[in-house]
Amino acid sequence: xxxxxRLAPIRERIxxxxxxxxxxISERADCAREVAKIKEAAGQxxxxxxxxxxxxxxxxxxxxxxxxxxxxxxxxxxxxxxxACLALERPLSVGYLGPEGTFTQAAALKHFGHxxxxxxxxxxxxxxxxxxxxxxxxxxxxxENSTEGVVSHTLDMFARSPxxxxxxxxxxxxxxxxxxxxxxxxxxxxxxxQQSLAQCRGWLDRxxxxxxxxAVGSNAEAAKLAARSGDCAAVAGEAAAELxxxxxxxxxxxxxxxxxxxxxxxxREDAPxxxxxxxxxxxxxRNEAGGLHRLLTPFAEQDISMTRIESRPSRQGVWxxxxxxxxxxxxxxxxxxxALAQLKTAANLYKVLGSYPEAVL
Ligand SMILES: O=C(O)C(=O)C[C@]1(C(=O)O)C=C[C@@H](O)C=C1
Numbered sequence: 001x002x003x004x005x006r007l008a009p010i011r012e013r014i015x016x017x018x019x020x021x022x023x024x025i026s027e028r029a030d031c032a033r034e035v036a037k038i039k040e041a042a043g044q045x046x047x048x049x050x051x052x053x054x055x056x057x058x059x060x061x062x063x064x065x066x067x068x069x070x071x072x073x074x075x076x077x078x079x080x081x082x083x084a085c086l087a088l089e090r091p092l093s094v095g096y097l098g099p100e101g102t103f104t105q106a107a108a109l110k111h112f113g114h115x116x117x118x119x120x121x122x123x124x125x126x127x128x129x130x131x132x133x134x135x136x137x138x139x140x141x142x143x144e145n146s147t148e149g150v151v152s153h154t155l156d157m158f159a160r161s162p163x164x165x166x167x168x169x170x171x172x173x174x175x176x177x178x179x180x181x182x183x184x185x186x187x188x189x190x191x192x193x194q195q196s197l198a199q200c201r202g203w204l205d206r207x208x209x210x211x212x213x214x215a216v217g218s219n220a221e222a223a224k225l226a227a228r229s230g231d232c233a234a235v236a237g238e239a240a241a242e243l244x245x246x247x248x249x250x251x252x253x254x255x256x257x258x259x260x261x262x263x264x265x266x267x268r269e270d271a272p273x274x275x276x277x278x279x280x281x282x283x284x285x286r287n288e289a290g291g292l293h294r295l296l297t298p299f300a301e302q303d304i305s306m307t308r309i310e311s312r313p314s315r316q317g318v319w320x321x322x323x324x325x326x327x328x329x330x331x332x333x334x335x336x337x338x339a340l341a342q343l344k345t346a347a348n349l350y351k352v353l354g355s356y357p358e359a360v361l
Pocket of ligand 1: 089
């Protein structure tokens with residue numbers, strides 16, 4: 001029997017499975033239409049997107065996954081099915097830090113799937129403004145990188161904005177050296193976002209010590225610039241290579257192999273409880289011995305884990321600081337709401353930035 005003969009019956013099985021999958025996915029899409037009708041009747045026009053429900057579904061799929069596909073892979077497939085179902089109910093528009101091809105766009109698509117309308121904006125401030133004005137349903141902004149630390153501009157925007165955090169996305173960041181040149185030796189200038197240059201500092205020192213490093217607004221803009229001249233390169237992601245037709249001269253040049261960026265989903269509302277949530281807060285206390293310790297004591301007393309604390313100058317006094325704090329749990333949970341009530345009375349500044357599901361994908 002030839003290999004073609006052996007393949008034929010398996011392909012027949014695949015065709016039958018595909019027909020069944022198609023039937024089931026269409027049936028699921030019909031259910032989404034029913035859901036939309038109920039939401040419409042209830043007048044919940046702003047609640048078509050349900051982050052807590054999506055997080056629950058993805059978590060369940062991952063625990064039920066029998067293999068052989070990886071949990072992440074199967075969750076990505078379901079992510080896209082839900083994205084298409086939501087688009088049938090009501091398409092979402094999502095603003096991100098552009099231009100096209102940035103990691104922020106990749107984060108937006110990872111979180112919402114490919115059926116949303118993504119819209120690039122030039123600055124983090126523009127994204128906040130557009131979501132506040134209602135021209136985008138949600139925005140996606142970078143907040144911290146595992147190698148380079150916090151994106152301070154994003155944190156500062158929260159201090160001034162009424163927007164809330166409705167979700168988080170973790171994205172593994174792989175940087176490549178992209179150019180029209182055919183070899184690394186021909187590269188005289190390297191463009192990238194300053195964080196990316198910093199994340200690849202060691203590699204650039206070793207392989208391109210003489211090349212000039214130029215910081216620009218985004219990795220995608222760097223790729224655009226690199227596409228203009230044969231002796232330039234960009235440090236950017238895979239999406240930018242395709243978009244700007246650049247050759248990848250070296251892959252995965254980041255100094256830390258676990259390099260991950262965390263992005264936040266910002267919206268006019270945060271998310272209802274999903275069972276595994278985080279709450280982000282903006283706090284400040286009196287500038288005195290033990291002030292911060294006293295402020296955070298309610299979390300310890302209620303056994304609430306703090307996953308992050310970041311300090312930023314308050315811009316009000318020379319030595320005054322505000323703290324960005326993330327804790328496990330939803331602000332509607334009894335322990336968290338108890339701790340928050342205590343905190344509110346003790347803090348100089350107290351602002352809940354939102355409760356939202358922990359990243360699933
Ligand atoms: O359950 C809902 O409320 C739905 O709208 C359905 C659905 C889904 O496809 O499962 C779609 C979009 C929502 O964001 C959450 C879930």
